[in-house]
Amino acid sequence: MSSALPRPHGTPERPAPRTTAIRTDLAFDHGAVSRFNAWFFSTFRGYLNHAARHHKQSAFGGIEADTVLEIGAGTGANLGYLRPGTRLYAVEPSLRMHRRLERACEAAGVEAVVLPTGAEAIPLPDAGVDEVICSLVLCTVDDPGKVLAEIRRVLRPGGRFRFVEHVAAPGRGVRYAVQRFIRRPWGYVFEGCDPGRHTLEAVARAGFSEVRTERRKLRDSLFWPVNTAVWGVAVR
Template identity: 55%
Template sequence: MAAPLTLLPYDEDASGPARRPAAPARLLDLAIRAMNHCTGPHKDQAFADLAAGNVVELGAGGGSNLPWLPAGTRLYAVEPNRALHASLRARCDRAGIEAVVLPVSAERLPLPDACVDEVICSLALCTIPDAEAALAEVARVLRPSGQFRFVEHVAAPAGSLRGRAQGALRRPWGAIAGGCDPHRDTLARIEAVGFAEVHAVRGLLRHSPAWPVNTAVWGWAVR
């Protein structure tokens, strides 16, 4: 395993109180299974050959990406919602993953420049308030040739029926889905960061019943 990262000073209270009560563990497990039923094939592609060692995850939630982390991973789990921390730590323990849970926002990571080879996220950039700032942080903490791996909920093509539905549903969907914006052009934001390479596939989340908001992009970007 790689040497532990030296964390920069951060305010543990900066994320504020838990945004909502934590779901019972059984319900959270069911939600994670349902999520991975829809996103699993995309994660198989985006997270393939993920390097062990220090891995940063944006919006780690309850630990839905743990099955894709190789043995020997030390996970720096960025999750501002402290109500999820107990479940996240428990799932990491069961998976044999060493976890450093960071109660901070993705827009300001308490990590040194160029310190990791891997950053991952799934269904997170649609909820992070300032996605551009979060992506700038990803680029900052990645070493040269390091990889940012993503499976993200994104806007449908402009002018399409699905795209118009997403625009109309932005506010109500965000209210029930933890602030998710179903109509962000996240791939354009990733491409604008200045990665050396971006490899992405557009498609639909498999078996998702949420027809208006199930457009997705997945892949990886190389620093």
């Protein structure tokens, strides 16, 4: 493993964990819809990152770990928050995302291990990683409780789970009604994404020792139904 930057004082290097058996049955390829999603998240990466810049800087700023696990890495939206030389375990079940993700990792100088599976069964041992990150993923997985339990399992004690997600609009107002109304077509186009999920409540139930979060609308985003967003850092 290489690291282009000096190690921060006092952080001993830990060997990267070995991957365990991969549940490839959790990987998917929905043909045209998966191709569309790979194109969409690659094409709009700059725009979405700009709209979520406050959230991402707050959640992902200052990651120093040599090894990072990303859940639902997509086409590499968060690589700018990793130091060149980082080893990234990228759990990504959509096979259509992989080529773009690998190319983006190469361009960013990040050593990627792309894992073609879902986060319901992360192929890493218990307590092996310091940092887990994800953006716009807990809205999409079938069972957020199960995924959060897996994230907690692979984090070492004191390790951090950093996330940026869109969530259900507070209260029962117009935006929440729209989120409910468009759920099926939106979920079809974005491969399972629920525009109005109560993600913070799921994180709060997941057994982390400490959770810091902020609800804040995305600014400058055209995607009005999912502008109600949060960032958070949860400590195992």
